[in-house]
Amino acid sequence: MSSSRSSLRTAGVALRAMAVITVGLGLAYPLALTGIGQLAFPAQANGSTVELDGKTVGSTLIGQSFSDADGNPLPEWFQPRPSAAGDGYDAGASSGSNLGPENPDLIAAIEERRDQVAEFNDVDPGAVPVDALTTSASGLDPHISPEYARLQVARVAEERGLSEDDVAALVEDSVQNRNVGFLGEPTVNVLELNIALDGLKG
Template identity: 50%
Template sequence: MPARSHSGLWRAALGFAGLALTGAGLLYPLAGVGLGQVAFHAAANGSILMHEGRAVGSMLVAQPFAADRYFQPRPSAAGYDPMALAGSNQARSHPALAERIEATRAQIAQRERVDPADVPADLLTQSGSGTDPHISPAAARIQVVRVAAARGMTPAQVQRVVDAQTEPPSLGVLGEARVNVLALNLALEASPAGRPHP
């Protein structure tokens, strides 16, 4: 049997490389992008939230709110910067962590006019990513009175918006009920009762 020529081996190798690059480098990614756009359109595009025709953030990333008319998210060790995702990396035994938590507890208790013991843990602790967009229903509940006063609404009106924005555990059993802070604040902005009066 005659040995194959070197040119034949090169042709076979280059042909296989071309097929592999086209399949794995072009067709497979295009199929993945196409499937994502069809089956998970919002998530594939960053779960962007729109307000009055402009993008204001993502359902997946927390952002700070300063004004009293807005609900506040969890603290962030990353400064809410999605390019610098990080937790504090401090152990529970670290004295600086305990000091920061107590200072945050006192600040929130004063801002919300509640007993320091009533401040939920998720408003005191930073998430591992630093950009957790959710708070617990309890963390939203202690902010209702402040937000209602700033918006000229009743606490009951604001609580109804909170209840409507509360997400159940995933699949009914995974995790806990939660409230997306950005979605909640946008729902309040969209509420006729929550808009600023001229």
């Protein structure tokens, strides 16, 4: 009898402990962090979305294509780096190509991209920077190098009837420096650059 009561008491303690932990860690803690995030960092907590004229047009954290329905890049926009995520920039299928540097498929893809980018921007193939040829590890990188952005200035300016100097100045204003001054490389967020570009009048 005593053993049975002891077992019931132990089970009761275990159930109460589980209930307290479930409420504390499963409900109260996540709700508290969500509330802090919404109050202190609302943009980041909601996906760093970008709105234009009241409509969400993307996120500063996830790259997207600027192409027509057939996947052809639109010449009036700055173009992002290639993506291997699903059909491209699919946030539900984040991935790189995972091909090694000596893989013949990767080498062929890089050569094909080099020719395409060079022709699209009317530049020498040797001038095409590496980020225009390779995908990021996530396939969702929203940034390109300042070099790749500068390479596209003449094309974008011509397509939009803008001064090359004005478009070049916009690119320089969009360059984000290294994190805390020394981590990573300078980058340009393509979505933010294209939104700023849309504000220039030709």
